[in-house]
Amino acid sequence: MPQLDVDGATLRYDDEGPRGAADVPLVFVHGWTANRHRWDHQTAHFSAGRRVVRLDLRGHGESTGAGVRTVAELAQDVLALLDHLGVDRCVLVGHSMGGMIAQTIALAHPARVERMVLVGSIGRMTYSRGRGLLMAASTLVPFKLFVAANIQRAFAPGYPREEIRAHVRASAATPREVVMTLYGAMRAFDVLDRAGEITVPTLMVHGYHDVQLPVRQMLRMAKAYPDAVVRVLDAGHELPLEKPAELTGALESFLAAKR
Template sequence: MPQLEVDGATLTYDDEGPRDGDGVPLVFVHGWTANRHRWDHQLAHFAGRRRVIRLDLRGHGESGGAGVPTIEDLARDVLALLDHLEIERFALVGHSMGGMISQTIALSHPARVERMVLVCSIGRMTYSRGRGLLMAASTLAPFKLFIAANIQRAFSPGYPRDEVRAHIRASAGTPREVVMTLYGAMRAFDVLDRVGEIRTPTLMVHGYHDIQLPVRQMLRMAKAYPDATVRILDAGHELPVEKPAELTSALDRFLTAKS
């Protein structure tokens, strides 16, 4: 697989599909403690007719990286990769933290983003005082327990336990300092007062059973967007894993619709 050195990080990525395919390239950005393989179903579907880019964010998957990244650092990495590939205009698809990265890019480089899809993502995390204290306290738990608790609750009830455990093991392979710092960065992320500036046509796809980033928070954000379409699917926060075909279908309809 190809790699790119960016500011002390080695980014592993895939670049597949025809260069002269239908539409601008699709850029897929995974979430916290995940990797580029969250998008296997979408890559297989879209790469037959258009260019598809996906990467392991620094500190995740098969990408290395010195230091501890912020949301802004990760956004700069994505842009650096696209500049390296000489891709000026593109469509962004981001899951969870990847959606936060996508919004950061759309706000800083609006002319480059043709369309955007936010999968189980929000513009601001809001929670009660009790929930906030519980989240803060969870960071004091042993690392493996912290990971297990967060990944377990990302799946809807009844999802196969063996698959959940496999995702917990994979997430625990992400360096602790990266995991904990980005956990704090997501909690502090707040562009809700700025999303009205985003004129990019945007699809928001969310899991009905998402308790990590509840639907009501996404709907609050959707109201502030000038041009947003909303789809709710029967899944939890890990929608790309739980309902890959349904997500791909929603993406396909949105990305091929006329503006």
């Protein structure tokens, strides 16, 4: 499996599909405590006709490393991989924290992003005072309980319990330092006031039942984007797992549309 050593981390990644395709590559970035296999359905579909790149973020999946404190630092890892692969311009697709990374790149390096897709992601995490206190208190419980509580509530009611348990176990295998540090990084992330600067065509796909990052927060962000298309699916926060075919279809339609 290919890998890249960057700033104390070893990043594992997949680079699939035809290099000579006319379309720019698709680059998929997963979310907090997940890994590149969140994108299995999309990778299998799109790599038949275009180049597709996906990675395990540092400390996640099969990548090593820690030490990052901000979403911007994770964005630098993604950019380092794109430089390594010679990808100057791409369609950037990010889920949850991966969408925060995508927005960071689009703001700092707009010429590198042809289009952007935000899946279950927002520009600012906003809470009531009570919810904020509850989230702060949740970091004080035992680590495995903290992870389980956050992952279980990411799925819409009715999702198979055994599959949820498997994802809880996978998330809990992520190093504690990485999990807790990036939990804080997401809570501190805030680019909402700069949303109007992101002029690339953007698709926002969100789950109607998302309680992690409620759909109303995504809609608030969408209003500020100059060129945004919104799709709301009957799902929770984990759209790549809950509605893989519908998500792939939404991506296909967005990429095929003339902008």
